Amino acid sequence: MSEQQSGGWLANPFIRDYGMVFVLLLLGLLFSALTVRQQHPTGADAGRQVADFILDEHGDAAGVLIVGRPTAEDEEFTTAVAERLQARGATVLDTVNGSAVDARKAIEGILADGKTIDAIAANDVTAKWTVYDRFDAVGSDSIVTPSPYTWPDFLKVSNLLGVANQTAIYAIIAIGMTMVIITAGIDLSVGSLVALASVTSAILIRDLGGGSNAGIGMVIVGMLAGITVCALAGVFNGVMVTAFGIPPFIVTLGMMMMASGLSFRLAEGRSIPELPEAFFWLGRGQTMGVPNPVLLMIVLYIIAHVVMSQMVFGRYVYAIGGNEEAARLSGVPVKRVLLAVYTICGALAGLGGIVLTSQLSAGDPKFGQMYELEVIAAVVVGGTSLMGGQGKILGTLIGAFIIAVIKNGMNLTDVDPFNQKIVLGAVLTGAVLLDTLKRRGGRS
Amino acid sequence: MPVVSEQAAPPLLEMRGIEKSFPGVRALRGVDLTLHGGEVLALLGENGAGKSTLIKTLGGAHQPDAGTIRIDGQQVALPSPSASMAAGIGIIYQEFNLVPALAVWENIFLGRESTRGFVHRSAERRKARELFDQIGVNIPVDAPCGTLSVAQQQIVEIAKALSQNVRMIVMDEPSAALTPQEVSRLFTIIRDLKQRGIGVIYISHRLDEIFEIADRVVVLRDGGPAGEASIEELTRQRMIEMMVGREIEEEFPKHHHPVGQSRLSVRGLSRSDAVRDVSFDIRSGEVLGLTGLMGAGRTEVARLIFGADCAEAGTITLDGRPLEIRSPRDAIRAGICLLTEDRKSQGLILDASVLENFGLPNLREFSTLGFVKQKPEREAFQQYVERLRIRIPSHRQRAGNLSGGNQQKVVLAKWLERNAEIVIFDEPTRGIDVGAKYEIYMLMNDLARQGKAILMISSELPEVLGMSDRILVMHEGRVTGEIADVTSATQEQIMELAVALDP
Numbered sequence: 001m002s003e004q005q006s007g008g009w010l011a012n013p014f015i016r017d018y019g020m021v022f023v024l025l026l027l028g029l030l031f032s033a034l035t036v037r038q039q040h041p042t043g044a045d046a047g048r049q050v051a052d053f054i055l056d057e058h059g060d061a062a063g064v065l066i067v068g069r070p071t072a073e074d075e076e077f078t079t080a081v082a083e084r085l086q087a088r089g090a091t092v093l094d095t096v097n098g099s100a101v102d103a104r105k106a107i108e109g110i111l112a113d114g115k116t117i118d119a120i121a122a123n124d125v126t127a128k129w130t131v132y133d134r135f136d137a138v139g140s141d142s143i144v145t146p147s148p149y150t151w152p153d154f155l156k157v158s159n160l161l162g163v164a165n166q167t168a169i170y171a172i173i174a175i176g177m178t179m180v181i182i183t184a185g186i187d188l189s190v191g192s193l194v195a196l197a198s199v200t201s202a203i204l205i206r207d208l209g210g211g212s213n214a215g216i217g218m219v220i221v222g223m224l225a226g227i228t229v230c231a232l233a234g235v236f237n238g239v240m241v242t243a244f245g246i247p248p249f250i251v252t253l254g255m256m257m258m259a260s261g262l263s264f265r266l267a268e269g270r271s272i273p274e275l276p277e278a279f280f281w282l283g284r285g286q287t288m289g290v291p292n293p294v295l296l297m298i299v300l301y302i303i304a305h306v307v308m309s310q311m312v313f314g315r316y317v318y319a320i321g322g323n324e325e326a327a328r329l330s331g332v333p334v335k336r337v338l339l340a341v342y343t344i345c346g347a348l349a350g351l352g353g354i355v356l357t358s359q360l361s362a363g364d365p366k367f368g369q370m371y372e373l374e375v376i377a378a379v380v381v382g383g384t385s386l387m388g389g390q391g392k393i394l395g396t397l398i399g400a401f402i403i404a405v406i407k408n409g410m411n412l413t414d415v416d417p418f419n420q421k422i423v424l425g426a427v428l429t430g431a432v433l434l435d436t437l438k439r440r441g442g443r444s
Numbered sequence: 445m446p447v448v449s450e451q452a453a454p455p456l457l458e459m460r461g462i463e464k465s466f467p468g469v470r471a472l473r474g475v476d477l478t479l480h481g482g483e484v485l486a487l488l489g490e491n492g493a494g495k496s497t498l499i500k501t502l503g504g505a506h507q508p509d510a511g512t513i514r515i516d517g518q519q520v521a522l523p524s525p526s527a528s529m530a531a532g533i534g535i536i537y538q539e540f541n542l543v544p545a546l547a548v549w550e551n552i553f554l555g556r557e558s559t560r561g562f563v564h565r566s567a568e569r570r571k572a573r574e575l576f577d578q579i580g581v582n583i584p585v586d587a588p589c590g591t592l593s594v595a596q597q598q599i600v601e602i603a604k605a606l607s608q609n610v611r612m613i614v615m616d617e618p619s620a621a622l623t624p625q626e627v628s629r630l631f632t633i634i635r636d637l638k639q640r641g642i643g644v645i646y647i648s649h650r651l652d653e654i655f656e657i658a659d660r661v662v663v664l665r666d667g668g669p670a671g672e673a674s675i676e677e678l679t680r681q682r683m684i685e686m687m688v689g690r691e692i693e694e695e696f697p698k699h700h701h702p703v704g705q706s707r708l709s710v711r712g713l714s715r716s717d718a719v720r721d722v723s724f725d726i727r728s729g730e731v732l733g734l735t736g737l738m739g740a741g742r743t744e745v746a747r748l749i750f751g752a753d754c755a756e757a758g759t760i761t762l763d764g765r766p767l768e769i770r771s772p773r774d775a776i777r778a779g780i781c782l783l784t785e786d787r788k789s790q791g792l793i794l795d796a797s798v799l800e801n802f803g804l805p806n807l808r809e810f811s812t813l814g815f816v817k818q819k820p821e822r823e824a825f826q827q828y829v830e831r832l833r834i835r836i837p838s839h840r841q842r843a844g845n846l847s848g849g850n851q852q853k854v855v856l857a858k859w860l861e862r863n864a865e866i867v868i869f870d871e872p873t874r875g876i877d878v879g880a881k882y883e884i885y886m887l888m889n890d891l892a893r894q895g896k897a898i899l900m901i902s903s904e905l906p907e908v909l910g911m912s913d914r915i916l917v918m919h920e921g922r923v924t925g926e927i928a929d930v931t932s933a934t935q936e937q938i939m940e941l942a943v944a945l946d947p
Contacts, residue, residue, distance in 0.1 A: 311814045312807045319804055322793035329752060329790055330804040330858070331776040389795045 020383055020398045027402060028154070031409030035153035040124035042073050046146040047080025047121075051088075053144050054119045060088050062118040065110065066095040067103050067126040074123065081121045093117060100129045107135055119144050153412050161291060167404040168293035169194075169359075171397055173352040173371065174378045175304045176234075176345030178396040181379050182308075183321045183341055184388025185248035189237065190349035190375055192259035193230040194368025197353030199263045201226035202272035202363020211274030219278045226357075227350035233259055234346020238339035248342075256372065263365035272363035283358025293355050297397075300348075304393045317341060321388030377424070378403055381431040403427070454517030456481045456643045457502075457533075457612055462511035464497055469845065471497040472508070473667045479612060479643040484634060486658035486675075487647045490687050490849065490877025494667040495647055499614050503535040504528035515611075534605025534613045538620065540597050544590025548572060551589050552604045575603040579633050595626035602633060612643035619648055620875070623737060624939075631657050649877070651680050665689050688879040696910025697882065699889040703913060704728030707897040708780075708866050710749065713758030718744040720921040722758070726866070726897035731888060733912030733930075734901045736942045741921040742901045743785055746868045749899075750782040751775040762866065776805055781864035783855055785871040785901070787848070791855045794844030798836055799825055801843050802858045809861075828857035833883065849880025856887065867891055868899045873907060885911055905935040919944035 041049065054062055066081045068074030075097055082092045093115055094106045103126070110117060120132060120143045127145045132138050153159060173190050180187045201222040205211065209218030233255055240251040285292045308314035316337045319327040328334045352371075357363050382399025384391025406427060410420045457479040464472040472494045479485050489495050500506040502513070504522040512519055515531055522528045528535070542551045549572035572585040576599075583596050592600065598618055605613050615634075619627045634644055634657055646658060654661065654675070661678060663670040663686040671686040684695070706725040713722040719741045726732045734742050748755045751769040760767045762778055769775045772782075784790035792801050802825045803810055810821040822839060829836065832853045836846065843854060852872070859867065869888070873881045888911060891898055902908050908915055915927040917938055925941035927933045 310816060312811045312816055313814060315800065315803065315807060315816060318796065319793055319800070322795045323789070326790050326793050327804065329750070329772050329782065329784060331773045332804065333773055389793065 020381070020395060020402065024398055024402050024405065027405045027409065031154040031405065031412065032152040034409070035412045036150060037153055038148045039151045039153075039156070040148050041146040042123060043076045044080040046123060047077040048084050049146045050077075050121045050123075050144050051081045051084035054085065054121060055088055055090060057144075058090075058118045060090055063091045063093050063115055064119050064121055065093050065106060065117050066121045067106075067129075068095075068097050068123060069099075069125060070097045074126075077123055078121075085121075100131045103129060104131045104134070107131070107138060111135065111137060117142060124148070154409060159408070159412075161294070163401075163404050163408045164294045164297075165291045165359075166408075167400050168291070168297040169352045169356050170371065170374050170378055170404075171297050171400040172293075172300055172355065173349050174375045174382075174396045174400055175300055175393065176341075176348035177375045178379050178382070178384055178391055178393055179304075179308070179317055179341045180248070180345045181321075181376075181384050181386060182317050182388060182391045183338060184324070184386075185241065185338070185341070186252065186376070186386075187234075187237065187248065187342065187345045187349075188252040188372050189233060189255035189259055190345065190352075191368040191371035191373075192256045192263065193233055193346055193349035194353035194356060194371055195263040195365045196233065196259045197226035197230045197350035198357040198363045198367045199267045199272065199365050200229045200363075201354060202275060202357060203266055205276070205279070206272055206274040206363075209276075212276050214276045214278075216278045219276060222279075223282070223354045226354050227347055230350025230353065231343050231347035234343040234349075235339065237346065238342030241342065242335040242338045260365070267363065267365040269365065271366075273361065275357075275361060275363070280358050280361055283355050283360075293359065296351075296355065301393065301397050308393045313337065313340070318389055321390070323389070374403070377428050380428060380435070383431075383435060385435055386432075399431075454514065455479060456516065458512075458514040458517075459498075459502070460512050460514075462498065462501060462513075463509045464494075464501060464506060465509055466845070471667050472501070474511070475664060475667070475669055477662055479645060481611065481641045481643050482638050483660065484638060484644045484646055484658050486654045486661045487645055487664070488654065488661055488683065488687055489664035489670070490847075490879055493664040493670075493687070493877070495664055496616065497667075498664070499535060499537075499616055499645075499647070502528065502533055502614060503537075529608055529610075532609065532611035534602075534608065534610035536598065536601045536605065536613065536615045536618060538616050540601055542589040542597055542600060545588055547586050547588055548583060548592070548600055549585040551600060552607050556608070571607065572603065575606055578606070579603065579636065581629070581633070593626075594621045595623070595630070598622070598630070599633070610642065612645065613637060614645040614647075616647045617649070617875070618646070619650060619653055621738070627653065649875070651683055654683070655680070663687055684878050687877065688882075695878075695882075696907065697885050697889065698911050699893070700913070701729040701889075701892050703730045704895060707763055708749075708899075709759075709761040710745075711759045711761075713745065713748055713755055713760070715744065715748055715753060715756050718921050719748060719755075722918075722921075722923055724916055724923065724926075726899055728895045728897060729892045730913045731892055731898045731900055731911055733908040733915040734899060734918065735903065735905065735908045735915065735938060736918035736924075738903065740918040740942065742918055743870055744921075745918070746782055746870050746899065746901055749775070749866075750780055750868060752782070776862065776864070779863075779865035780868070781805075781859040781862055781866070782868045783852070783859065783870060783872060785874065787851050787855060788844075792843045792851055794842070796843060797840045798834075798843050798846070798854050799839040801854055802828070802861070805858055806861045824861055825857065828853075828860065832857060832887070847877075848875040849877050852876055852880065852884065856884070860887075864896070866897050866899070868901070870901045871903065872900065873902075873904070905938055908938065909933060909935065917941035 054064055064085055066078045068078040078095050078097055082095055085092055093110045096103050096106045117138050122143050122145055124145055127143050132143065177187055177190060204225050205214045205218055205222040209222065237251050237255055240246045241248050282292055287295055308317065316332050319332055320334055320337055324334060353368060356367050378400035379396050380386065381402050382395035384395060403424065406423065407420065410423065455478045459475065459477040462472050462475045475494065475498055487495050497506060501508050504525045504527050507523065513522060514520065520531050522531060543554065546554065549569045552572050553568045569585050576583050579599065579602065581599055583599060589597060589600060602613065618630060622630065637644055648654060658675050660674045661683065662672045665687060670689065704727055706727050708726045711723045714720055722745055734745065736742050747753045749760060751771045751774050754770065760769060767778050769778065788794060799822065803821050807816060810817050825839060828834065834850055834853045834857065836850065843851065846854065872884055888898060900911060909930060912930055915930060915933065915938065916923055917925045919942055924944045927937065
């Protein structure tokens with residue numbers, strides 16, 4: 001018997017399991033090509049570059065005016081210029097972090113003192129101000145800016161990290177959803193559980209830990225409490241499904257409403273911003289230049305991948321989704337595994353809620369709305385079949401990123417938000433179509 | 445017999461050089477088949493020989509990769525089931541295409557309602573009744589199909605085909621789920637179809653039936669032609685040899701071992717009406733045959749022992765130890781295993797690989813701290829692949845793509861690895877070809893020799909008589925008789941107990 005007589009390229013195991021990686025790469029290439037643009041360096045690096053240009057041209061005795069806007073980025077820029085110039089003995093006549101009016105006043109002041117401006121250190125925005133030409137002694141010729149370069153917006157490190165950071169929460173929740181969907185179930189409650197975790201932890205910290213003054217211990221307790229509440233909601237879902245045989249769709253739809261209602265009730269419909277600085281480390285901190293949510297996501301995906309591909313538990317999850325009765329008759333503890341899967345899904349939704357709260361620095365019952373659909377979409381685009389029994393954890397990660405990249409790419413290329421929705425819907429349908437064709441190719 | 449000479453008129457159906465491949469399998473390699481009007485052609489072959497694929501090609505469900513199909517000498521293309529129907533081909537698959545909630549007449553005319561948008565209720569009901577009159581059966585046309593017996597549903601399928609003026613009817617294992625009386629009524633219908641000049645292709649594993657009904661036999665083996673002959677030229681032995689491709693000494697290779705102590709004791713096992721106060725023992729090295737009509741409660745007994753359902757009363761002891769079995773998991777741990785009747789829905793996870801199916805009940809053995817040790821798992825499975833002669837291209841082969849015999853062997857492998865003490869076979873050879881059957885019987889002998897206790901549930905009386913050391917017969921949930929001396933027992937004796945005629 002010879003293999004691969006027919007079935008086409010879709011039946012190729014490599015394409016079947018990892019074809020989505022190529023889709024992701026193609027999308028990356030597409031959006032890179034569409035967003036190639038002149039880039040202007042910013043921040044401290046740009047500042048040092050400009051300082052060097054000035055020193056090369058005017059020597060160490062130059063008198064320099066530094067102009068930036070009142071933003072964090074521009075302040076880094078102006079500070080860096082000033083430091084570099086002063087280190088070489090040049091004179092910083094004045095540093096402006098403000099508007100064009102501030103710049104004019106600064107120039108007036110310098111000229112009134114009888115000093116000459118050899119150079120103006122500016123960035124791409126402040127260089128375009130017309131204020132300099134009003135002074136005969138200055139003129140736009142003396143402006144020095146960092147040299148521009150050509151690079152896609154999409155591939156800027158800040159953009160890619162931003163995409164990863166925004167995707168992390170969906171991707172983390174999607175781990176649990178993948179497991180649930182592989183068992184041929186569904187969990188619609190994850191979006192509401194995001195809100196429930198957010199509100200629970202924020203209220204605990206506000207009411208028991210002293211809000212913004214809460215200590216690190218209280219922060220940890222609050223976070224764990226939020227996750228635990230959601231895990232318990234998952235246990236409830238699991239018990240309803242296994243012990244009473246209620247369809248997962250209905251059980252989790254009920255939980256979705258209950259958890260959302262409870263969140264609004266607990267928070268009295270308001271946002272809860274009384275959180276200490278320590279709470280924000282998880283969502284907004286960085287470790288070795290990578291945002292913490294992204295690191296957390298990577299660690300969780302590695303664990304989940306190992307569990308699903310190497311461990312007995314993973315085998316059981318696939319077996320139950322493939323044929324629950326056959327799995328039961330083979331001695332698989334079906335109920336226990338299902339209960340565990342729904343609990344994990346709830347807990348991960350809770351974790352997602354905590355990360356989101358940390359990112360947005362407040363507990364809010366409005367968080368997580370429609371997340372269930374985003375997450376299910378990521379799982380499905382990642383190649384997991386809603387029929388159960390088939391799917392890959394890493395596929396879900398890729399699915400989440402495909403959706404995120406499409407969204408980001410459309411934002412960068414100024415696609416109308418309404419059209420974005422249409423595109424995302426089409427992508428989801430296309431992914432399911434591909435899955436169907438794959439299955440048809442794979443069997444007789 | 446067809447009286448039309450082949451030179452004078454082209455045959456009703458002529459398939460030439462049909463080829464079809466699926467990923468990993470060449471299902472058909474140049475198959476020829478000729479069918480004349482008014483002829484019953486038996487299509488024989490082991491499972492996986494290509495019978496179903498050939499039929500699906502004829503039914504428009506599969507497109508052949510090569511070959512021609514001619515009807516009345518005219519080449520036809522059958523790109524879809526409806527094209528096949530329009531060409532006068534009626535196919536009755538094992539799984540019926542009936543909507544259970546719809547009435548008989550609605551099913552017969554489903555998709556071909558007489559007027560646009562509106563159902564012509566009275567006319568269609570009348571036509572349905574006429575069809576049943578023609579066949580000579582009485583089926584209530586207004587009854588929902590779901591309430592009919594399997595045999596009645598089959599007749600509805602036949603009526604449905606006849607209502608489309610088919611010229612040939614293909615029946616895929618029509619007798620598999622029928623009682624002997626129902627089979628003989630089916631044969632009456634088939635003979636009537638012959639009278640009307642309709643060609644019939646009849647697929648069955650039951651050789652007795654072939655001799656009774658068929659005019660000519662075509663045998664397939666491994667997707668290719670393995671022989672063709674008229675029924676008069678054939679013997680039972682010859683037919684089996686054509687199918688298997690080698691000589692088989694005996695159909696039931698029963699080895700008799702000394703039977704030892706009682707191993708499994710069942711006392712007063714009950715569950716509602718399905719199982720009523722069932723008690724028996726199986727001894728070491730013994731094959732206990734359990735038979736009865738469909739619905740007699742045989743499978744239910746097995747499911748209770750295995751913990752698939754919960755018993756309402758009764759005790760089960762294994763080697764003198766009382767067992768508390770509340771789930772299959774408990775039973776498996778105690779050393780009991782069940783090879784279910786329905787492999788596809790209960791025995792295997794069709795979308796998973798054969799290796800994963802094999803490992804499922806054995807993961808405790810093949811894991812440390814929850815991690816699966818894949819190498820020992822693969823090695824253990826490979827031993828069974830060789831020992832049981834499982835034909836698979838790789839361990840990653842999807843279980844659903846295997847033939848019935850190979851599927852049963854994979855199920856066997858997973859339970860043999862568990863080394864269970866009590867092995868329950870529920871219809872171990874249903875839908876399995878002769879060659880694989882033989883191997884499964886040999887394995888049963890092997891298990892008996894090792895001193896295991898075997899419960900073999902079967903509707904095939906020759907099998908029950910051929911392989912059991914002792915036979916229990918059930919009727920309506922009760923054990924109605926025990927036959928200790930199998931060698932002198934007859935099928936009639938079993939049937940009497942199975943229908944439990946009150947004296």
